[in-house]
Amino acid sequence: MNPIPDTGALSEALDRARRFAPFLAWLIDREPDLAADAATALTDPLRAAAGDVDDRPVAQRLRIERRRLALLVALGDLAGSYRFEQVVRTLTSFADHALDMAIRTAIEERTPGAAPTGFVAIALGKQGSHELNYSSDIDPILLYDPATLPCRPREDVEDAAVRIGKRVVELLQARDADGYVLRVDLRLRPSPEITPIALPVDAAIGYYESQALAWERAAFIRARSAAGDIALGERFLAAIRPFVWRRALDFGTIAEIRQITVRIRDHHVQGQAFGAGYDLKRGRGGIREIEFYAQVHQLIHGGRDPVLRAPATLDALAALAAAGWIDAGDAAHLAEAYRLLRTIEHRVQMIDDRQTHALPSGEALDRVARLHGLADGAALLDLLRPHVERVGRIYDAIEPPGETRLPGSDDGLGERLRVLGFGETDAVVRRIDQWRTGNYPALRSPPARAALEAVLPQLCEAFGDAPDPAAAVARLDTMLARLPSAINFFRLLEAQPPLMRLLATTLSYAPTLADTLGRRIELLDGLIDASALDPVGSVAELAGEMRLRSFDGDGYERQLDHVRRIVNEKRFALGVQIVAGTADPLDVAAGYARVAEAAIVALGDATVAEFARRHGVVPGSELVVLALGRLGGAALTHASDLDLIYLFTGDHGGESDGAKPLAAVLYYNRLAQRLTAALSVATASGPLYPVDTRLRPSGTQGPLVVSLEGFARYQRESAWTWEHMALTRARPVFGSPAARAATQAAIDTVLAGERPERDIVADARAMRRDMRAHKPAQGPLDAKLLDGGLVDLEFAVHVRQLVQRTGFSPDLPTAIASLVAAGHLPASIGPAHDLLTRLLVTLRLVAPDAQPPAVPTQALIARALVLPDWDAVVASLEATRQDVRAAWAAIGGDEE
Numbered sequence: 001m002n003p004i005p006d007t008g009a010l011s012e013a014l015d016r017a018r019r020f021a022p023f024l025a026w027l028i029d030r031e032p033d034l035a036a037d038a039a040t041a042l043t044d045p046l047r048a049a050a051g052d053v054d055d056r057p058v059a060q061r062l063r064i065e066r067r068r069l070a071l072l073v074a075l076g077d078l079a080g081s082y083r084f085e086q087v088v089r090t091l092t093s094f095a096d097h098a099l100d101m102a103i104r105t106a107i108e109e110r111t112p113g114a115a116p117t118g119f120v121a122i123a124l125g126k127q128g129s130h131e132l133n134y135s136s137d138i139d140p141i142l143l144y145d146p147a148t149l150p151c152r153p154r155e156d157v158e159d160a161a162v163r164i165g166k167r168v169v170e171l172l173q174a175r176d177a178d179g180y181v182l183r184v185d186l187r188l189r190p191s192p193e194i195t196p197i198a199l200p201v202d203a204a205i206g207y208y209e210s211q212a213l214a215w216e217r218a219a220f221i222r223a224r225s226a227a228g229d230i231a232l233g234e235r236f237l238a239a240i241r242p243f244v245w246r247r248a249l250d251f252g253t254i255a256e257i258r259q260i261t262v263r264i265r266d267h268h269v270q271g272q273a274f275g276a277g278y279d280l281k282r283g284r285g286g287i288r289e290i291e292f293y294a295q296v297h298q299l300i301h302g303g304r305d306p307v308l309r310a311p312a313t314l315d316a317l318a319a320l321a322a323a324g325w326i327d328a329g330d331a332a333h334l335a336e337a338y339r340l341l342r343t344i345e346h347r348v349q350m351i352d353d354r355q356t357h358a359l360p361s362g363e364a365l366d367r368v369a370r371l372h373g374l375a376d377g378a379a380l381l382d383l384l385r386p387h388v389e390r391v392g393r394i395y396d397a398i399e400p401p402g403e404t405r406l407p408g409s410d411d412g413l414g415e416r417l418r419v420l421g422f423g424e425t426d427a428v429v430r431r432i433d434q435w436r437t438g439n440y441p442a443l444r445s446p447p448a449r450a451a452l453e454a455v456l457p458q459l460c461e462a463f464g465d466a467p468d469p470a471a472a473v474a475r476l477d478t479m480l481a482r483l484p485s486a487i488n489f490f491r492l493l494e495a496q497p498p499l500m501r502l503l504a505t506t507l508s509y510a511p512t513l514a515d516t517l518g519r520r521i522e523l524l525d526g527l528i529d530a531s532a533l534d535p536v537g538s539v540a541e542l543a544g545e546m547r548l549r550s551f552d553g554d555g556y557e558r559q560l561d562h563v564r565r566i567v568n569e570k571r572f573a574l575g576v577q578i579v580a581g582t583a584d585p586l587d588v589a590a591g592y593a594r595v596a597e598a599a600i601v602a603l604g605d606a607t608v609a610e611f612a613r614r615h616g617v618v619p620g621s622e623l624v625v626l627a628l629g630r631l632g633g634a635a636l637t638h639a640s641d642l643d644l645i646y647l648f649t650g651d652h653g654g655e656s657d658g659a660k661p662l663a664a665v666l667y668y669n670r671l672a673q674r675l676t677a678a679l680s681v682a683t684a685s686g687p688l689y690p691v692d693t694r695l696r697p698s699g700t701q702g703p704l705v706v707s708l709e710g711f712a713r714y715q716r717e718s719a720w721t722w723e724h725m726a727l728t729r730a731r732p733v734f735g736s737p738a739a740r741a742a743t744q745a746a747i748d749t750v751l752a753g754e755r756p757e758r759d760i761v762a763d764a765r766a767m768r769r770d771m772r773a774h775k776p777a778q779g780p781l782d783a784k785l786l787d788g789g790l791v792d793l794e795f796a797v798h799v800r801q802l803v804q805r806t807g808f809s810p811d812l813p814t815a816i817a818s819l820v821a822a823g824h825l826p827a828s829i830g831p832a833h834d835l836l837t838r839l840l841v842t843l844r845l846v847a848p849d850a851q852p853p854a855v856p857t858q859a860l861i862a863r864a865l866v867l868p869d870w871d872a873v874v875a876s877l878e879a880t881r882q883d884v885r886a887a888w889a890a891i892g893g894d895e896e
Contacts, residue, residue: 025774105171122237287342
């Protein structure tokens, strides 16, 4: 039990959380009782988070627990009640609990009543050392014992283990209105390019005894049997202990350690310079350098001294200093810096619950500083600077200057790169050296390195012609670090030379697409066909392409994978069209929306059919899906959520006619849950879309699905102004033509005036004020949230529509044209919408942080906006914002 925290400090922490961190403000609104009694809850946060959720389904229970714990840990941290060590240990304890619960549930679901034996999760990384950060993923290795794992009759034990592993990941990663539990990364298992997600324990032992690389030794310093069959995990760790902790180090081992050191130093060029944008984790003098400083000394000396084998960084530093292997003063400085850097990392992640480690810029940096209790971003940088500089100096002492080149370097490579246009080449040469020496799992095999050598000259030439060669190579390096295997990737490039230039251009400009490629390299295959850069087809054509022809047995799961594969290919190709300059971002936005709508149609049909196999159908009734927001307006970005409302037609008192009948309301709520999961849960073919259903009647407090009659009555009698504003962009996207028509007719009736009398202008003004407070602009290019941005434009349009009862169309350009023609909006709003939308769609790919990008990317943005140069972009954005602010003010949107 923890002591009750100071109420004054806690009240001040709540205030900072609400003012400066939108995610924490959302948590406070979702858990008002917990926030009000946080002082008591903080004495036992895990128990308080569990609270009253024992009767919920396991996945929902864990999501609610995680949400509550995130709030409590943040408040304890911000109030100074929890030291850093307590913060990370509490977060890790929950991760262990959630992972264990997921394993037990997955086994119980498949083999009810069986003991949860024979399956274990080995925690690596920060979970293994009890040091998880505020918005961390976990990196377990899943192992099973074929002799003791519960199986169904006549079931292959390997299939059973893989299915259990997939279910564990699904329980933890699936998102809904309650959020998610944990992100799970299984790529640290042995040979992930060829192995299933769960491995037999003896095969894993054999791998680590004979094939593993130096970086895997470093990873196992922090390994721990964390969940499931703990005894099985302890047996595995005991068996591989000699692999991790060697009593004698030969010259080859020391060379391996030097290679890891160079990789840590040079892997990330971006975020190295201290200041706004600095990467707290990977930057020079950052978190990773402190962690590796401890680990490299542990690898060298821990084989002979078991006392040094402490998993946690702070414990390791203390043990190494006590044993005399590192300077005690250096250890103290590194420990102090580690606590501070990790704490600020937590502050950055508390803002939006994003797994980010980089300091933002501008106002966003000020928010991080104020959340920490400082005056502004400059004060935060002043606080961090001396620690970062000292860590960098201490870390540099690991490797004497001038000895950072890896074995096998080609001394002529740097000169050839300079001739090709690379400019500064030292970092690029070091990266290529790392590829050639197999420093990544993807390049560990001789065939993989041979494939690299075969394509390397042409690859360097293509990257030399790219707008930003160094950035392109850095992002390729990140991709290779994530890939399970690079053989097919390099062979594809060798066979398709035009792809190399397109890849180089994409990596130069688009970090979002580069990250996507790093996770799913097969998306590159979709660019082989020249038609990939053409506009995508109609919704009907796309839905037809997404439907499987046969549908039995495991057909539903195959359908989910099939849709994900096609959607991801189409979205990636649409993004490349912007980067390659072959399409107008407005057309790309429409293409993104058609792809999403087709996915809803294909998955909706499949989910309805699959659900009916067990429960039948409700006679005279059907599901309708209503799209709102950007999907309703048929103009998505690469990163858009899907704002959906689920409705059903017919009698709400009906019942389905299947073998397991359900009352209509329960039937459609379960069906909608299945469809939401189909649209949002990641499968082997990747993720699809986040789904947001909070715009439904009564929001998260109401049922997931309501009858069309109930929806229409709610909108006519009870809905608030913000709900009617959302309704202006509502569009039925799933259901029979008759059901869609009936839904549209109900919407039209409400918009035409059959709705409660409200002070629409005052309500909209208050909403916009709240949005500014809780969701401020991310940066100076945030076309959506800046004053005079798209949100203000949309507010102006929707207020005019509702007040004048005219100009209704979910398509914003159509609505704007109608309102302009009627004299309700100035003519400048049409061009303003187009410029802001082009900017938003483009920035989501090339500058998702809304900060001014590098010069080559500035040229791309100007081209996408049909402007001559970057100065014209800046000037046009400012002029457009003035036009939008004027239109909003003319309606009464100004607060003054």
